[in-house]
Amino acid sequence: MILITDGGSTKCDWIVVDNNGAQLHEKIRTSGLNPAILKEKKLKKIIRKSDELMAINHQVTHVFFYGAGCGTQNPRLALKLVLENIFINAEIDVQEDTMAAVRATLNKKDEAAVVCIMGTGSNCSYFDGTRLHQRVLSLGYTLMDDASGNYYGKELIKDYYFKKMPEDIKVAFEHKHNLEADYIKYNLYKQPNPNAYLASFAEFMFLNKDSEYIKALIKKGIRTFATNMIFQYREELKKVPVHFAGSIAFFAKNEIYEVAEEMGFKVGNFERRPIEGLVSYHTNQL
Secondary structure (H helix, E strand, C coil): CCEEEEECCCCEEEEEEECCCCCCCCCCECCCCCCCCCHHHHHCCCCCCCCHHHHCCCCCCCCEEEEEECCCCCHHHHHHHHHHHHCCCCCCEEEHHHHHHHHHHCCCCCCEEEEEEEECCCCEEEECCCCCCCCCCCCCCCCCCCCCCHHHHHHHHHHHCCCCCCHHHHHHHHHHCCHHHHHHHHHHCCCCHHHHHCCCCCHHHHHCCHHHHHHHHHHHHCCCCCCCHHHHHHHHHHCCCEEEEHHHHHHCCCHHHHHEEEHHCCEEEEEEEEEEHHHHHHHHHH
């Protein structure tokens, strides 16, 4: 029995397949498991809270976990130890979420491409057909994550407080969210997963995409992301497409195409939920 996991900061999707690649259960969903943010105790608690996972934990032989926060060694090893503690009969493979995006978006296994993630967080890598190249290590939502859900959440809140929002958007934003300063600060500084809290504001943006203010905000984030992340691979971009994974990229597809034309890179595939592509990938490896 094999578990394939797409682990974001907001949520984790788990799919169970047998050794022939047949899916055995409905997709299991838990809260996010970002080991760069959450401590070991919290990671264990989230997994153990799932009755579906605990019902099969002794039967699982392999866990392929692709996760936000797993791009650096210490968080990756911490999560691996947690998974080994729970799935005691399984071989555990923990990789960064960028590799999930690579395997989910490529047209063929050995295709070269620049691959981007735009979900709760964001990242960008180059896959040469064999190896993944990461030229800048992510420092997380506080310093990086341009064009991600938490980036747009920060921009919306700042624009609201700095009185930069058009009046109609301001009124709608107030109606949708609790914008009391104490409530926002409590969620940012006293609660776990502040990045996921910030990303929860991004839905408002896509519900109001007819606003010129919102369109400009989306494109501003994509331009910044392209400048800082995609154009790390300036030479590679002359030869390969840029694929995108994650819900923010999926819903900002039109704006990504517009920025790509403006800045001169070729857009490839979009995958809203990498988990489906990962199942196909690992099924073909069995």
